[in-house]
Amino acid sequence: MNILVACKIIPDDQDIQIAGDGSLDFSKAHQIVSEYDLNAIEFAAQLGEATGSSVKAISVGAAAADDSKVKKNILSRGVDELFLIADDATADLDSAATAAELAKLANAADGYDLIVVGTGSADFYAKQVGVHLAAKLDVPYVSGVTKATVNGSTVSCTRVLENVVENVDVPLPCVVSILPDAALPRIAGMKDILAAGKKPMNVSAAEGVAAPAVSTVSLAAPAAVDRKCEVFEDIDSFVAAVKAAL
Amino acid sequence: MKAFVIAENEGAARELCAGARTVADSVVLCVVGAPAITGVADVCVHIDVPAGNIADDAYLSVKSAFDAQGADCIIAENALRPLSLVGRLTAALGTAAIAGATEINGTQASTMYFGGNGVRTANAEAIPAFIVGSGVFDGSAATGTDTVEELAFQAPANAVIKQGEEALPKADINLAAADAIVACGRGFSDEADLQLARDLAAKLGAEVGCSRPLAEGVDWFPKEAYIGVSGAVVSPKTYVACGISGQMQHMVGCNGSEVVIAVNKDKNAPIFKQCDYGFVGDLKEALPALTAAL
Structure with a gap:
């Protein structure tokens, strides 16, 4: 079986600086794998081990996504091969366009039976790329998955929705979006990281990117909330101030 | 339109x-x-x-x-x-x-x-x-x-088959309607200490919520209790952040609160730049003192 896992490579939000004019400065930011996608990679890796399947990662992002440390990070987590489109033409794609590029990679990665995606990316947190990918490939989609077992031509999933838990059989091939609880990311050892450097990394430029349906008009730091910021180290003064305020 | x-x-x-x-x-x-x-x-x-x-x-x-x-x-x-x-x-x-x-x-x-x-x-x-x-x-x-x-429901060609379902118990928590919220963060090293927050909440008539690590990393809270960008966004009159550092991902969930009170051991925690009243010190000292005084 061929398992794919989609992940997003983005700037680390810890490194985002706010410039004097309120604009966001990403120039000093390291590239990282979006946090919840690490859970998706782990989920795919565990399912790959359980079923004796290959696990390949697919990703689309800006030119900066072609970062040797991040690529090794992905491949040190039980992933056999990476397919990445890294190009500034694919830096600010909406969910539909992202899914269209991922669909190209899914086909380039020598077929797929199961595609795992994370809950949402740290930048937009739209939770839409998985379902758009399923629509693009015309395959079933389920979200909120916490457990998956492959039985021949279907994958049996437990999905945790807001008010109900559903047990479903999903025909393969399909896209499943997992909840972060489904798998906790491993901590890769030095041996895994060294081995990762020798695994195949297929990095390509963007080609024929669809016109965006959604585009960015502006990006800025949020307006600061006005607070008193009275900070105490003496407990009695603190309690007195809180008491007076409430 | x-x-x-x-x-x-x-x-x-x-x-x-x-x-x-x-x-x-x-x-x-x-x-x-x-x-x-x-x-x-x-x-x-x-x-x-x-x-x-x-x-x-x-x-x-x-x-x-x-x-x-x-x-x-x-x-x-x-x-x-x-x-x-x-x-x-x-x-x-x-x-x-x-x-x-x-x-x-x-x-x-x-x-x-x-x-x-x-x-x-x-x-x-x-x-x-x-x-x-x-x-x-x-x-x-x-x-x-x-x-x-x-x-009528029209099934797609490759429809997902539902084998069964089980209703989840309704979480006994309603952050959206709460006038006051006591929120717990990673500053709690021991689950038993959460009682200190619950005592304060009982005194304030508050709901008890948490930051993401306490609902996702450890299971001390149900996910309905998690306040932050991918959880609940709340705007109570009083918000008491206990052992919460004040990361943006959490603060966007509570920025609309009228009064923000913070307790944290680390005097450099970002929460102290985003609160009205802050105490630099131990939760185990501050929470009982607040509970006793209010």
Whole structure:
């Protein structure tokens, strides 16, 4: 079986600086794998081990996504091969366009039976790329998955929705979006990281990117909330101030 | 403009339909796999889902409802099944939704970016579609004389088969309605110490919530208790942040609070720049002192 896992490579939000004019400065930011996608990679890796399947990662992002440390990070987590489109033409794609590029990679990665995606990316947190990918490939989609077992031509999933838990059989091939609880990311050892450097990394430029349906008009730091910021180290003064305020 | 609202919970349907009225002349509500909701829109398209199918797979029916109604704008609830349906619908229409919209203005919407580190304004070039969380629009403003139109579920060729389901117990927590919230963070090293927060909450008549690590990393809290960008966004009168460092991803969930009180061991914690009253020190000293004094 061929398992794919989609992940997003983005700037680390810890490194985002706010410039004097309120604009966001990403120039000093390291590239990282979006946090919840690490859970998706782990989920795919565990399912790959359980079923004796290959696990390949697919990703689309800006030119900066072609970062040797991040690529090794992905491949040190039980992933056999990476397919990445890294190009500034694919830096600010909406969910539909992202899914269209991922669909190209899914086909380039020598077929797929199961595609795992994370809950949402740290930048937009739209939770839409998985379902758009399923629509693009015309395959079933389920979200909120916490457990998956492959039985021949279907994958049996437990999905945790807001008010109900559903047990479903999903025909393969399909896209499943997992909840972060489904798998906790491993901590890769030095041996895994060294081995990762020798695994195949297929990095390509963007080609024929669809016109965006959604585009960015502006990006800025949020307006600061006005607070008193009275900070105490003496407990009695603190309690007195809180008491007076409430 | 005619808005097509996809929602499954009554509260969300009220809020989204009220919001839809501010941007559109007429409002169609589409409810899939849940009881029809009336009194909030002009038409309620109701799609019943057979026991062996999932609501997410009603996308062919939803697309035909959208086409039949001649709607030109989409607003969807931020819940997993509506997220699947709006994804399939926008994919079929060759567009994509703007998620987490906090303000809608024609074809544009403002959303949080990088967990609240930024605010992004995005423009929909084609049919505008927005995913809206709770609390953005005022549900009490919803009005409608809607008639219910039943529409049959049309299964896709490769339908997901539902084998069974089990209702989740209703979480005994209602952060949205709380006047006061005591929120616990990673500063609690021992689960037993949470009692200190519960004691203070009992004194204040407050609900107890948490930051993400206590609901996802450890299971000390149900996920309904988690306040932050991907959890609950609250605006109580009083917010007591205990052992919470003040990362942006958490603060966007509580920035609307009237008074923010913070207790943290680390005097450099970002929370102290975002609170009204702060105490640098031990939770085990501060919480009982507050409980005793208030």
